[in-house]
Amino acid sequence: MGKLFYGTMTGNTAIVAEGIQSALAELVDEARCIDRASAEDLRACDFLILGGSTWGDGELTDDWVDFLPQLDNIDFSGKRVALFGLGDQVGYTYNFVSAMRILYDKVKERGGTIIADRMPTAGFDFAHSESVIDGHFIGLVLDEANEPDLTAERIVAWAEVVRQQVKVPAGTL
Numbered sequence: 001m002g003k004l005f006y007g008t009m010t011g012n013t014a015i016v017a018e019g020i021q022s023a024l025a026e027l028v029d030e031a032r033c034i035d036r037a038s039a040e041d042l043r044a045c046d047f048l049i050l051g052g053s054t055w056g057d058g059e060l061t062d063d064w065v066d067f068l069p070q071l072d073n074i075d076f077s078g079k080r081v082a083l084f085g086l087g088d089q090v091g092y093t094y095n096f097v098s099a100m101r102i103l104y105d106k107v108k109e110r111g112g113t114i115i116a117d118r119m120p121t122a123g124f125d126f127a128h129s130e131s132v133i134d135g136h137f138i139g140l141v142l143d144e145a146n147e148p149d150l151t152a153e154r155i156v157a158w159a160e161v162v163r164q165q166v167k168v169p170a171g172t173l
């Protein structure tokens with residue numbers, strides 16, 4: 001079974017994380033704030049969902065900033081990781097959901113395999129995001145500030161990609 005770990009400042013991500021967990025209930029048995037997690041908790045999982053909102057200007061939330069050094073003590077090789085991020089495409093159009101990229105880079109640096117990392121940007125309207133690579137979002141992107149009505153369907157579409165890719169043998173993704 002996998003687990004979901006999230007960061008949040010005002011609680012939006014906590015609510016969304018529950019929705020993500022129920023959409024992938026057969027793969028994820030818990031959604032927990034990263035401020036209540038240890039490196040050992042992450043090491044114990046072969047499949048992880050990591051995410052949170054973007055704060056400052058393209059920065060991770062404080063709870064993730066505090067945890068980040070611990071990621072350097074985790075060997076992600078053999079682990080599948082799916083990412084998600086919350087942001088505000090209107091208020092922060094020049095750094096929309098950019099913090100997700102910080103987690104992406106760190107997991108890859110530590111040898112992890114990111115899945116569901118080619119999600120369409122269609123339907124969003126923003127100037128720049130560090131979380132776009134080759135024209136695709138590197139994970140699930142949600143905008144509770146402007147498009148909360150689209151969150152459920154975005155979770156369902158991404159969850160289907162996760163479900164398919166989590167089973168694909170290593171090296172063929």
Ligand SMILES: Cc1cc2nc3c(=O)[nH]c(=O)nc-3n(C[C@H](O)[C@H](O)[C@H](O)COP(=O)(O)O)c2cc1C
Pocket residue numbers: 007008009010011012013014052053054055056057058059061086087088089092095096097098144145
């Ligand atoms: C001070 C502040 C800074 C923010 N910075 C960004 C940002 O750089 N990029 C972005 O996409 N959203 C940004 N946001 C929007 C938040 O990511 C968004 O409101 C999110 O839903 C908050 O989720 P949370 O309650 O889980 O922290 C910012 C919001 C605030 C209040």
